[in-house]
Amino acid sequence: MTVLDVRELRTTFQTREGAACAVDGVSFTLERGRVLGLVGESGSGKSVTSLSLMRLLPRGVSVEGQALLNGFDLVTADDADLRRLRGDEIAMIFQDPTTSLNPVYTVGWQVEEMIRLHNEIPRAQVHQRARDMLGAVGIAQPAARLDDYPHQFSGGMRQRVMIAMALANNPSVLIADEPTTALDVTTQAQILVLLRRLRAEFDSAIMLITHDLGVVAEICDDVAVMYGGRIVERAPVDEIFESPRHPYTWGLLDSMPSRATSGRLRSIPGTPPSLTELPGGCRFHPRCPVAMEKCRTDAPALRSAGGGDDGHLDACHLAAEQKRARGQGLASAPAASR
Amino acid sequence: MTEPLLVVEDLVKDFPVRRGAVFGRQVGTVRAVDGVSFDVRPGETLGIVGESGCGKSTLARCVMRLLDVESGRIEFAGRDITHLSRREMRDVRSDLMMVFQDPYESLNPHMRVGDIIAEPLEIYKRRPEGGIRHRVKELLDRVGLRPEHYDRFPHEFSGGQRQRIGIARALALEPKLIVCDEPVTALDVSVQAQILNLLSDLQGEFGLTYIFIAHDLDVVRHVSDRLCVMYLGQISERGRCEDVYRHPRHPYSASLMAAVPIADPKLARARKPIVLEGEIPSPLDRPGACRFHPRCPRATEICAAEDPPARQFEPDHEAHCYFPVERWPLDDPSELASRTDPDAAVQSS
Numbered sequence: 001m002t003v004l005d006v007r008e009l010r011t012t013f014q015t016r017e018g019a020a021c022a023v024d025g026v027s028f029t030l031e032r033g034r035v036l037g038l039v040g041e042s043g044s045g046k047s048v049t050s051l052s053l054m055r056l057l058p059r060g061v062s063v064e065g066q067a068l069l070n071g072f073d074l075v076t077a078d079d080a081d082l083r084r085l086r087g088d089e090i091a092m093i094f095q096d097p098t099t100s101l102n103p104v105y106t107v108g109w110q111v112e113e114m115i116r117l118h119n120e121i122p123r124a125q126v127h128q129r130a131r132d133m134l135g136a137v138g139i140a141q142p143a144a145r146l147d148d149y150p151h152q153f154s155g156g157m158r159q160r161v162m163i164a165m166a167l168a169n170n171p172s173v174l175i176a177d178e179p180t181t182a183l184d185v186t187t188q189a190q191i192l193v194l195l196r197r198l199r200a201e202f203d204s205a206i207m208l209i210t211h212d213l214g215v216v217a218e219i220c221d222d223v224a225v226m227y228g229g230r231i232v233e234r235a236p237v238d239e240i241f242e243s244p245r246h247p248y249t250w251g252l253l254d255s256m257p258s259r260a261t262s263g264r265l266r267s268i269p270g271t272p273p274s275l276t277e278l279p280g281g282c283r284f285h286p287r288c289p290v291a292m293e294k295c296r297t298d299a300p301a302l303r304s305a306g307g308g309d310d311g312h313l314d315a316c317h318l319a320a321e322q323k324r325a326r327g328q329g330l331a332s333a334p335a336a337s338r
Numbered sequence: 339m340t341e342p343l344l345v346v347e348d349l350v351k352d353f354p355v356r357r358g359a360v361f362g363r364q365v366g367t368v369r370a371v372d373g374v375s376f377d378v379r380p381g382e383t384l385g386i387v388g389e390s391g392c393g394k395s396t397l398a399r400c401v402m403r404l405l406d407v408e409s410g411r412i413e414f415a416g417r418d419i420t421h422l423s424r425r426e427m428r429d430v431r432s433d434l435m436m437v438f439q440d441p442y443e444s445l446n447p448h449m450r451v452g453d454i455i456a457e458p459l460e461i462y463k464r465r466p467e468g469g470i471r472h473r474v475k476e477l478l479d480r481v482g483l484r485p486e487h488y489d490r491f492p493h494e495f496s497g498g499q500r501q502r503i504g505i506a507r508a509l510a511l512e513p514k515l516i517v518c519d520e521p522v523t524a525l526d527v528s529v530q531a532q533i534l535n536l537l538s539d540l541q542g543e544f545g546l547t548y549i550f551i552a553h554d555l556d557v558v559r560h561v562s563d564r565l566c567v568m569y570l571g572q573i574s575e576r577g578r579c580e581d582v583y584r585h586p587r588h589p590y591s592a593s594l595m596a597a598v599p600i601a602d603p604k605l606a607r608a609r610k611p612i613v614l615e616g617e618i619p620s621p622l623d624r625p626g627a628c629r630f631h632p633r634c635p636r637a638t639e640i641c642a643a644e645d646p647p648a649r650q651f652e653p654d655h656e657a658h659c660y661f662p663v664e665r666w667p668l669d670d671p672s673e674l675a676s677r678t679d680p681d682a683a684v685q686s687s
Binding site: 041042154155156157184185186187188189190192193211212213214215216217218220237238241251252253254255256257258259260263264265266267268269271272 | 389390496497498499526527528529530531532534535538553554555556557559560561593594596597598599600601602603604605606611612613614617618
């Protein structure tokens, strides 16, 4: 069931160097109980997409398009609507759990605040629910830990607290922006296991923003690859890894040391573009190994390469057979190396 | 066997712990590096992996003599450099360079790129053939930048390009050993791959030796010949890179490797994750004996009582553990907890 329907989202910043279109006509849907991975490098617009949906961008940043949360448009929502929705229907966890918790309030107070703001229930019940939430995210002795301050928690435990707060009101949509990037690998594994379990338990739609394709493979059901403010490829997770169709996705997969078959990595030349100097046509064409004349001028639409309805969309002018051949050749190589 | 280029023996580094805001009084010490020994052979890459707080960056700074050590020995190119004075270190430094993690912090923003790269040449009063400017342009070209970048400032460059500048600076004096401390951590995946390729090309071309420190196990596996796994200031396992990855013996290395996400959704779903309980304890209250025992699924009383001995596996592969992992990969994560008692094994055989 679709809980969030994003249509042609466009976010523009005014900078001294001119208008910067950080998100340029992005459309996708989030389904109940499924995890969508939004993947890209710095400046791809993945974080701005989430901030636009949460309406957390400063005034003066223009957000256009539609984002229908259970039919209610987030883009045109006023402050009162947003106060009601945030934390209740749509919640977010951030990369850095240290700066997202208030250091002068106890963890219990902060989790309870989230519950209190959206529910008129007696204090004892609020307290009970906060305790249950801490328990649900795997914090030992939750009753005692409620009285502790954020600095008494480790990084991984703080991220668990953030997740407990985000899920406290059982939101339809949970946005997780690089939730494990600041954590060590063994702690990351704990958080990924937790998210996988909670997805089943709470049945929220999760949008996971990450630059790490390994994390995507571990937890996502669907993937949208972003580059220069646009989605360049969108498909179920197995498809992305088994038959990627966009040259940028090929490059990302090729750049991963774990998928390398020889000593050299096939990296993507150049660097991701700055938002104020985005190239015309296909945004990836200056770095693309198979760019054609057409790619400089015409921006390719996001569509199904085979023309069929297999849920696999890409934005590339290359002929469908070429994409298929290259993508599958790429995918078959690394399996042996693991 | 060739003589090692660098030998580190039983290195110990403490940091003072102070209490009080202004006139901090020392209330104790934290042992960041605790009896670390390893060697690096000419032309190889030694990888050092571990999670935050394991002491890997402190170790790098000790080896570079940017920090003084409490005890132990550092021998570089046959010379004991452990207690050399700053002046004496100058002779050694030209052979021993470092590339830092953050290319935004490690380049002086007021200096032109050319001057940054030329600085080591100026300090060592080198007179390269064709002049310093010519040599710097050569270096710029070698690391994939353009000669006309000479007069630009660091802020005009992206993260990856800045890291190239840092590498050119490290190369300027034609060093023997370069210590790379998380050189690709701050970079995007596609740029990270470019820098890894560059480092590998330069190694082949100039016969460089690297110490490569990182927390990303896939990256370290890709670049290293040999590997040290660190936990709380100690090396828990070391060996040839492929040996350690193919069959990690220390339960910590094993759990670390099992925690790395697999970039293949089908394999990722099929795998039952091994999830370590808890997190790295603060170095302020480190557990005694085996540092890993409170989190270790295999630990017994002995692990809490006595330092585990080094056990040899393949030649040049050792782990400090009473109950090393018998086989890998595990069919089931719970196997990690079911150890065979070494004494029982001896009796039955």
